Amino acid sequence: MLCSKIFIFNQFVIVLLLSFLIKESPKFYINNDQCEKGFIILEELLNEDINEETREIIVKQTNVLKFLHTSDKFSSYSNLFSPEKFALSIMIFVLCYSGSQVYYGLIYSLPMIFQKFHNSKGKGGSKIDIKPSNMLTAEQYDVIISDILMTCFFEVPSDISNGFTPNIPWLGRKGAIIVGFMVSSIFCLFCIIHSDFMPFYTCLLRFFINIPYNILYTYASEAYPTYMRSTAVGISLFFSRVGGFTTPFICDFLFNKNPMYPFLGFLTFSSIGFFVSVSLPFDTLDRTTY
Numbered sequence: 001m002l003c004s005k006i007f008i009f010n011q012f013v014i015v016l017l018l019s020f021l022i023k024e025s026p027k028f029y030i031n032n033d034q035c036e037k038g039f040i041i042l043e044e045l046l047n048e049d050i051n052e053e054t055r056e057i058i059v060k061q062t063n064v065l066k067f068l069h070t071s072d073k074f075s076s077y078s079n080l081f082s083p084e085k086f087a088l089s090i091m092i093f094v095l096c097y098s099g100s101q102v103y104y105g106l107i108y109s110l111p112m113i114f115q116k117f118h119n120s121k122g123k124g125g126s127k128i129d130i131k132p133s134n135m136l137t138a139e140q141y142d143v144i145i146s147d148i149l150m151t152c153f154f155e156v157p158s159d160i161s162n163g164f165t166p167n168i169p170w171l172g173r174k175g176a177i178i179v180g181f182m183v184s185s186i187f188c189l190f191c192i193i194h195s196d197f198m199p200f201y202t203c204l205l206r207f208f209i210n211i212p213y214n215i216l217y218t219y220a221s222e223a224y225p226t227y228m229r230s231t232a233v234g235i236s237l238f239f240s241r242v243g244g245f246t247t248p249f250i251c252d253f254l255f256n257k258n259p260m261y262p263f264l265g266f267l268t269f270s271s272i273g274f275f276v277s278v279s280l281p282f283d284t285l286d287r288t289t290y
Contacts, residue, residue, distance in 0.1 A: 030062045079228045080235060091276050092220050093239040095177070098273040099213040100243030101250070102184060102266045106206055109251045109262045110151060114144045116259040117198060147199040154203040158210040166215050172285035173219045174277065180211030181273035188267035192260055212273060222284035
C-alpha cells in the first residue's frame with residue numbers, strides 16, 4: 001500500500017513538473033501580437049512551412065474572433081465562477097471528483113478486497129474476515145487474477161457504449177450520466193448486502209461507473225461557450241485527477257476498518273453523483289454552442 005501511495009505521489013509530481021514544459025497555443029501568441037512565435041509552433045504541429053498568404057488569413061480570422069469576443073470575455077478561471085456559471089461549474093467539478101473516486105477506487109481496492117474475499121471463502125466462510133489473511137493458495141491466486149481481469153473486460157463494452165449512449169435522443173448526455181451513477185449506486189449496495197456475488201457485481205459496477213466518468217468531459221465541453229471551453233474541461237480534468245490522487249488514502253482508511261467499507265465509500269460518491277447529475281440545469285445533446 002505504501003508503495004502504491006509513493007508511486008501515485010511521484011506521478012503527480014512528474015505531471016506537475018512536466019506541465020511547465022508544455023508549449024502555449026498558437027492562438028494565444030497571435031492574439032497577443034506575438035505572431036512569429038505562434039507560427040513557429042503551428043509549423044511544428046503541421047510539420048510543414050506556412051506561406052505568407054496563409055499566415056495573413058490565419059491572422060485575419062483570429063482577429064475577427066478576437067473582435068467578436070471582447071477582452072472581458074477571454075477565458076480565465078474566474079469566468080467559471082461568474083454568477084451565471086457558478087452553480088453549473090460546481091456541479092460538474094463535484095461530478096468529476098465523485099466519478100473519479102469510484103472509478104480509481106475500484107482499480108485500487110479490488111485486488112485487496114478479492115484477496116480477503118477468496119481467503120474467507122477458502123476457509124468456508126461466507127463473509128469477508130476483517131483479520132489479516134494467511135498466504136493465498138495457488139488456486140485462490142488464480143481466481144483473484146481471473147476476477148480482476150473480468151472486471152477489466154467489462155470496461156470494453158462500456159467504452160464502446162459510450163460512443164452512442166449519450167447520443168440517444170431520449171437519454172442524452174445528462175440522462176446517461178444519471179443512469180451511470182444511479183446503477184453504480186445500486187451495485188455498490190448489492191456488493192455490501194450480498195457479498196457472495198460481489199465479484200460479479202463489481203464487474204457491472206465497473207461497467208456503469210465508466211459511463212459518467214467518460215461522458216462528463218463531453219458534457220463539460222458542450223456546456224460552456226467557446227471562449228471558456230478549454231478552461232472548463234481543463235479544470236474538470238483537474239478535479240478528476242484530484243479524485244484519483246486522494247483515492248488510495250480514502251480506500252486504505254476504509255479498508256483497514258473493514259474490507260467491505262470501501263463499497264460504502266463508493267456508494268456515497270455514486271449517490272452524490274446521482275443527486276448532483278439530476279440537478280444539472282440542462283442537457284447538451286443538440287445544444288447550440290456559441
